[in-house]
Amino acid sequence: MKTQRIFPGIVLIGFGLYFFLERSQIEIFPGFFSWPTLLCIVGAAFLIQAYSGNEYESILPGVILLGFGAHFHIVENLDIWPDNIGIFILIISLGFILRARKTKSGMFHGVVILIISILFLFYDKITTSFGIVETSTANIERFWPFALMAIGIYFLVRKK
Structure with a gap:
């Protein structure tokens, strides 16, 4: 990673927001306070790093982590989503x-x-x-x- 500040900055902001919402008992949707949300935070950090820091190799792990996290949330909340x-x-x-x-x-x-x-x-x-x-x-x-x-x-x- 060329620009070392973007990825850790986004991860810390995301985790901080996650723990703040957890402490404040503000649940955005059922099951928000679970490990798929953490996958989404790290995946989003990779994607922001990739596109804002022009480090396009970070797109693949970003999409995988964000996608897997989103899948586990969606499969729990949406019956028509395939679990396959x-x-x-x-x-x-x-x-x-x-x-x-x-x-x-x-x-x-x-x-x-x-x-x-x-x-x-x-x-x-x-x-x-x-x-x-x-x-x-x-x-x-x-x-x-x-x-x-x-x-x-x-x-x-x-x-x-």
Whole structure:
């Protein structure tokens, strides 16, 4: 981090506000005083550091932490929000895509991970629309781990 004051400053302000609200018993929404809020604070600090300090490599951890924290809050308060591994993969892919927009590298990885997340999120609908009879659980347990490992190995060993 080039500018060392932005990230710790935002984290301290965020934690200070969090503890002030907790002491004052001002709960913004049910479940606010929990660990996902702390993830959101640190994620927001990474994003502010990334965009205000022109340190775009901080976009990925910022999106992941803020996204995971927001997901855990939303899944507790909104019944229609999917509680699925695909959401976590989607958040990671958004982090890659947002970082790639600023750094001009990593867009391919973000799009591949986005496609994987869409497959996880809509797997049941995809299989029924194609008329596939097997249960989705059996297919995922048999196929996806190997496909994901193969994609990961490809990313590790391919030459530029």
